[in-house]
Amino acid sequence: MRTYRIAFAILLFAAPFLAQAQTTDKPNILWIVSEDNSPFIGAYGDTFATTPNIDKLATQGVLYTNAFATAPVCAPSRSTLITGMYPPSMGTENMRSTYPAPDFVKFYPKYLREAGYYTSNNVKKDYNVDQDQEDAWDESSHDATYQKRKPGQPFFAIFNTTISHESCVHKSIPNDQLRHSPAKVPLPPYHPDTPEMRHDWAQYYDKVEDMDTFVGKILADLEASGEAENTIVFYYSDHGGVLGRSKRFMYESGLHIPLVIRFPKKYAHLAPGQPGTKTDRIVTFLDFAPSLLSLAGVPIPEYMGGKAFLGTQNASEREYAHAFRGRMDERIDLVRSVRDKKYRYIRNYMPHKIYGQYIEYLWRAPSMGSWEAAYKAGTLNDVQKKFWETKPVEELFDVEADPHNVNNLAGDPKYAVLLKKMRQANHDYLVEIKDVGFLPEGRMEEISQTTPLFDYARSGKYDVKKVIETAEMASMGDPRNLKELTKKLTDGDPVIRYWAATGCTILGNKAQSAKGTLINLLSDPEVTVRIAAAEALTKLGEKEKAVQTLTEALNSDIQMARVQALNVLEQLGPEASKAFPAVKQLIDHKKKNADYDLRAAEKILASAGK
Incomplete structure (x- = not known):
């Protein structure tokens, strides 16, 4: 002892x-x-x-x-x-x-x-x-x-x-x-x-x-x-x-x-x-x-x-580094990327949006205004003006040969096998992680008030494979998919309806046969779907109906729905003038200048000289 x-x-x-x-x-x-x-x-x-x-x-x-x-x-x-x-x-x-x-x-x-x-x-x-x-x-x-x-x-x-x-x-x-x-x-x-x-x-x-x-x-x-x-x-x-x-x-x-x-x-x-x-x-x-x-x-x-x-x-x-882009400040976009040691693959799910969407904070740099002015003056070369144009659905770059990523190889038949491989790697990863970024953000805002989005994606309520496949179809801008997209406009899942409507926006005037169904969606119970349908209808000669729906959406309690609607209204420019009083009212009721709906609203009125 x-x-x-x-x-x-x-x-x-x-x-x-x-x-x-x-x-x-x-x-x-x-x-x-x-x-x-x-x-x-x-x-x-x-x-x-x-x-x-x-x-x-x-x-x-x-x-x-x-x-x-x-x-x-x-x-x-x-x-x-x-x-x-x-x-x-x-x-x-x-x-x-x-x-x-x-x-x-x-x-x-x-x-x-x-x-x-x-x-x-x-x-x-x-x-x-x-x-x-x-x-x-x-x-x-x-x-x-x-x-x-x-x-x-x-x-x-x-x-x-x-x-x-x-x-x-x-x-x-x-x-x-x-x-x-x-x-x-x-x-x-x-x-x-x-x-x-x-x-x-x-x-x-x-x-x-x-x-x-x-x-x-x-x-x-x-x-x-x-x-x-x-x-x-x-x-x-x-x-x-x-x-x-x-x-x-x-x-x-x-x-x-x-x-x-x-x-x-x-x-x-x-x-x-x-x-x-x-x-x-x-x-x-x-x-x-x-x-x-x-x-x-x-x-x-x-x-x-x-x-x-x-x-x-x-x-x-x-083998790969995966990367993502969602909403940047007041501007909505959705991009995913895959990088190996030699190539970068980029998938643009909203190719109808230009790269150079106006972001108030970004435009504080004097260089941005000079670049935009040069574009409007028509003095840019083909590489420099791409920033102000809509995006291709897919981009592929040989980073070793092209470190600035200006030569898109996605359309080159010599790279077809590589493109398919990296496209599949991107798709498989999005499904594997149950990527919730494909939910419209207004929907994300609603869900997250009661449930973490990670948990929601695993609750059985989020069919990620179906959503990703719909977003891929929608972003292709292929008229051969219009029949299927029109069918998806009446799907029971609002996220599928949202992406089908976005696909019609990307198709533009080629989506005429879906106009009637899109008009019906202006009374959809989900605000993000109504806005997406309104955006598609702006391309199909129904701007008055679209502006009315977008104006009503500015009264939504969901901030990101308001941002979504304001993004569409800004694209319309003077044709959205009937919404300007509601835009001004939104500004008058906002107090924090960091709110992204306020930034988007102020840009609309500034562009209109209001």
């Missing part, structure tokens, strides 16, 4: 030290996150960029050449990061929609805290879900830092900078104060050579340089803290950007991100390569949370949809 007591006393005395040793064996992890920038980095081969700190980090770490955001805009991308789930599977794909995530989802820092980590976030959240889960962080603020942790406690820390954010080009800096020359700035082939475009690009390169200075400071602080040899460092951007046709758009310019990861000698065995090397492994934001948990030795929850690309739970390489 005495021996047992001595042994127990020794164990009791040693327990705190054993626990501390066990905890401190875990690597610290530091994320440095910039905003709205593609790999305009010297280490990625950009000779115009001035990024000495990130370039040095790349010589000390591993550079990922195929790292991708899941969305080309912040809040949906960050929804992916914080939950480890693909936003279209749970309804968090539309910009600042804040619909509820399923109850079982924990923000990944919670798992780290439970494993003994100190978690700090400085400072951006923007998770695009309605719950904040404040307890995921020990501290989330402008003052948050790993330096506040307990002695010996491992940390996970984020430092996010807005220096390179889109807003950095809203106010022009005088030319003589710019460090990067507007005259020498390289322009992508899709941008016109205007003074405003050159200036915005040069100013943006200045801001990327400033962002690099921020990265250098965070790394210097880490070195000074004595923790550099215990810390795995990530540098990445939250998506691509920032000038027109990058952020918000489904090209390399919107989705390809810089990612450099440095492993100290202590954790070199966890690195995918030697310092200064590159890897072409495809990784997406869907993989970040699983990889983080894997590095920390935390079991990865089954609901997380990504593949760990680091740590003890390292998974096999993924």
Whole structure:
């Protein structure tokens, strides 16, 4: 008994030290996150960029050449990061929609805290879900830092900078104060050579340089803290950007991100390569949370949809990076994309909408107005003016040969087999994850008031395969499908009716035989279907009936139904004049200028000189 007591006393005395040793064996992890920038980095081969700190980090770490955001805009991308789930599977794909995530989802820092980590976030959240889960962080603020942790406690820390954010080009800096020359700035082939475009690009390169200075400071602080040899460092951007046709758009310019990861000698065995090397492994934001948990030795929850690309739970390489676009601010669109190591496939489900839909925040950049003015003046070449035209249903790009994605190969017979393969990969993934982004957002808003959309998709009420197939048929714009689309206009599922009506809009005047059924849908019990039918009827000579229906929809209690109706009214221009009093009344009753229906309404009246 005495021996047992001595042994127990020794164990009791040693327990705190054993626990501390066990905890401190875990690597610290530091994320440095910039905003709205593609790999305009010297280490990625950009000779115009001035990024000495990130370039040095790349010589000390591993550079990922195929790292991708899941969305080309912040809040949906960050929804992916914080939950480890693909936003279209749970309804968090539309910009600042804040619909509820399923109850079982924990923000990944919670798992780290439970494993003994100190978690700090400085400072951006923007998770695009309605719950904040404040307890995921020990501290989330402008003052948050790993330096506040307990002695010996491992940390996970984020430092996010807005220096390179889109807003950095809203106010022009005088030319003589710019460090990067507007005259020498390289322009992508899709941008016109205007003074405003050159200036915005040069100013943006200045801001990327400033962002690099921020990265250098965070790394210097880490070195000074004595923790550099215990810390795995990530540098990445939250998506691509920032000038027109990058952020918000489904090209390399919107989705390809810089990612450099440095492993100290202590954790070199966890690195995918030697310092200064590159890897072409495809990784997406869907993989970040699983990889983080894997590095920390935390079991990865089954609901997380990504593949760990680091740590003890390292998974096999993924073949594709999937990406999505839903509503961007006040403009409705629906796009999905698939990327392998060489090609990008894009599927446009609303090809009747132009790429360059007016978005108030995007148009704050002087370069956007100059691009639009050049289009109206007829001075653009074929590549530059595509942005102002309707979209093809499918796009396919050889990214190695065409990094700016301007040569669409989808219609080239030589790529027919590849196109079919990537089209099928896209279709299969949408069905597999039960993509709820194909619900009209007004319907999503209604459902989410009582049920998380993830749960709704698995309730038996959402026939995802039928919905996807209808959306694919509708988007093709093939008159041979009109008979089937007309039949679907009377389907018992309002989502099928919505997509069938959208298909008639895409067919335009070729959908004349469906006019009678579409008129009947103006009294449909579902407001999003009424609006979709009204939009189709604007193409079939029934604009007066359509405008009346759209005007009535502005009184809906559902904000996203109002946005849907306003999008159609704006396309009509002066022909929607009978709706202008209702549009003005909507503005008069709104108070928050961040409301997307208000932005859409104001644009209608501004265009009409009202």
